[in-house]
Amino acid sequence: xxxxxxxxxxxxxxxxxxxxxxxxxxxxxxxxxxxxxxxxxxxxxxxxxxxxxxxxxxxxxxxxxxxxxxxxxxxxxxxxxxxxxxxxxxxxxxxxxxxxxxxxxxxxxxxxxxxxxxxxxxxxxxxxxxxxxxxxxxxxxxxxxxxxxxxxxxxxxxxxxxxxxxxxxxxxxxxxxxxxxxxxxxxxxxxxxxxxxxxxxxxxxxxxxxxxxxxxxxxxxxxxxxxxxxxxxxxxxxxxxxxxxxxxxxxxxxxxxxxxxxxxxxxx
Amino acid sequence: xxxxxxxxxxxxxxxxxxxxxxxxxxxxxxxxxxxxxxxxxxxxxxxxxxxxxxxxxxxxxxxxxxxxxxxxxxxxxxxxxxxxxxxxxxxxxxxxxxxxxxxxxxxxxxxxxxxxxxxxxxxxxxxxxxxxxxxxxxxxxxxxxxxxxxxxxxxxxxxxxxxxxxxxxxxxxxxxxxxxxxxxxxxxxxxxxxxxxxxxxxxxxxxxxxxxxxxxxxxxxxxxxxxxxxxxxxxxxxxxxxxxxxxxxxxxxxxxxxxxxxxxxxxxxxxxx
Numbered sequence: 001x002x003x004x005x006x007x008x009x010x011x012x013x014x015x016x017x018x019x020x021x022x023x024x025x026x027x028x029x030x031x032x033x034x035x036x037x038x039x040x041x042x043x044x045x046x047x048x049x050x051x052x053x054x055x056x057x058x059x060x061x062x063x064x065x066x067x068x069x070x071x072x073x074x075x076x077x078x079x080x081x082x083x084x085x086x087x088x089x090x091x092x093x094x095x096x097x098x099x100x101x102x103x104x105x106x107x108x109x110x111x112x113x114x115x116x117x118x119x120x121x122x123x124x125x126x127x128x129x130x131x132x133x134x135x136x137x138x139x140x141x142x143x144x145x146x147x148x149x150x151x152x153x154x155x156x157x158x159x160x161x162x163x164x165x166x167x168x169x170x171x172x173x174x175x176x177x178x179x180x181x182x183x184x185x186x187x188x189x190x191x192x193x194x195x196x197x198x199x200x201x202x203x204x205x206x207x208x209x210x211x212x213x214x215x216x217x218x219x220x221x222x223x224x225x226x227x228x229x230x231x232x233x234x235x236x237x238x239x240x241x242x243x244x245x246x247x248x249x250x251x252x253x254x255x256x257x258x259x260x261x262x263x264x265x266x267x268x
Numbered sequence: 269x270x271x272x273x274x275x276x277x278x279x280x281x282x283x284x285x286x287x288x289x290x291x292x293x294x295x296x297x298x299x300x301x302x303x304x305x306x307x308x309x310x311x312x313x314x315x316x317x318x319x320x321x322x323x324x325x326x327x328x329x330x331x332x333x334x335x336x337x338x339x340x341x342x343x344x345x346x347x348x349x350x351x352x353x354x355x356x357x358x359x360x361x362x363x364x365x366x367x368x369x370x371x372x373x374x375x376x377x378x379x380x381x382x383x384x385x386x387x388x389x390x391x392x393x394x395x396x397x398x399x400x401x402x403x404x405x406x407x408x409x410x411x412x413x414x415x416x417x418x419x420x421x422x423x424x425x426x427x428x429x430x431x432x433x434x435x436x437x438x439x440x441x442x443x444x445x446x447x448x449x450x451x452x453x454x455x456x457x458x459x460x461x462x463x464x465x466x467x468x469x470x471x472x473x474x475x476x477x478x479x480x481x482x483x484x485x486x487x488x489x490x491x492x493x494x495x496x497x498x499x500x501x502x503x504x505x506x507x508x509x510x511x512x513x514x515x516x517x518x519x520x521x522x523x524x525x526x527x528x529x530x531x532x533x534x535x536x537x538x539x540x541x
């Protein structure tokens with residue numbers, strides 16, 4: 001990490017947007033109480049592209065659902081701007097992996113406008129905002145199509161547009177590109193970075209792909225499996241698509257890989 | 269002003285790596301649930317509790333009414349059931365019904381018999397006792413014939429709404445009735461529609477049958493009564509004309525009304541081919 005900029009340590013002026021403070025998450029199956037994460041702590045700052053990375057079973061999706069407010073921690077607390085998260089709300093919009101997150105009975109435009117209308121915006125204003133945000137994800141041509149007419153990548157773009165249209169405090173993305181083909185995925189990753197560069201929002205991104213984590217994130221939280229515990233928090237703000245495949249990019253990926261899969265060898 | 273001109277840059281923090289992880293305080297990753305919670309996880313236990321509660325409500329209402337002719341209490345019903353099983357009348361009658369079912373051998377009729385175990389028309393004598401001869405009795409049996417089909421389908425439809433769709437609706441801040449009306453009902457609409465289709469057919473069948481068996485209601489005979497009258501007069505072409513009208517109405521409702529609803533809803537939305 002030779003060319004890494006000198007870290008600017010957060011001073012008192014920059015407050016974290018989200019604090020996850022010693023969070024233990026447990027859920028019940030038919031006969032068992034499963035511990036998904038154990039005493040996980042981290043902070044997310046405004047403008048972060050914060051990645052939760054780990055193998056399956058590390059509780060990263062459960063953690064994201066807890067931030068969204070679907071699951072209450074059994075221990076610890078999650079605070080957004082100092083207020084404890086207790087239930088889902090439009091200040092944390094979520095983009096899911098599944099394509100059926102759009103409402104099939106509404107057109108693309110109505111899908112994007114729906115949460116705005118549900119939160120009290122007038123019809124005209126909501127429609128204008130929907131058209132505007134759909135232009136940002138290059139879907140102007142498809143505003144009046146129904147979701148079943150769109151490809152998987154387009155559906156995900158609509159879901160991102162719908163979330164962005166709400167101007168949430170943070171965007172939560174749960175493996176949004178996992179069900180896409182490799183080429184579409186790469187294109188979508190770049191589009192997300194371009195969109196971030198354009199309007200600068202805070203995003204929490206869950207993935208199990210190390211490359212995707214390094215590419216998308218500026219900060220990566222590495223989680224161990226069974227139960228999820230914090231292994232490391234790493235910087236990756238100095239990489240973009242042009243570094244992909246480069247030596248330093250590969251070094252960081254290799255380092256994370258060792259951390260996740262090589263239990264015998266301590267990470268360094 | 270300079271604040272707005274500046275692009276939002278996330279702060280850069282020092283990295284850290286934990287070589288050893290702290291011990292997990294919650295114990296085993298998968299710990300067995302306490303006995304009571306595990307019992308409650310079984311649908312059969314919860315359903316038994318609901319049945320017990322319903323029986324108690326029935327018993328209380330029956331005792332409060334204190335009129336076994338109109339509405340016997342739960343214990344009185346149980347006693348009658350037990351007596352009739354002991355003296356062999358219910359098993360014998362059940363045997364007759366089952367034999368007809370087996371002789372029928374038609375798979376479809378077996379399925380219908382399974383899913384619609386209480387024929388609405390069989391409730392008509394009871395309805396006549398409660399509501400008298402006339403429209404309210406017919407409405408009662410028709411509601412009975414429609415309700416279960418629609419309820420069963422709507423329930424199945426609600427259960428089939430994907431978790432993703434539910435969570436998406438909740439992130440929009442929708443709760444309670446608005447969540448049901450704006451997310452669950454449209455998402456379950458294909459099932460609700462097929463329930464309505466089945467329900468309408470049941471209702472139509474029950475209505476014609478009720479008129480056939482019990483004739484005139486409120487002074488004016490319907491289509492069923494028309495068929496019955498023609499049969500009595502040995503006007504077989506008239507009987508067929510009545511039956512054909514029943515079919516034509518069925519075709520119209522199915523082919524025009526339901527098809528139109530489907531074309532503008534579920535098929536347009538790509539929820540049904």
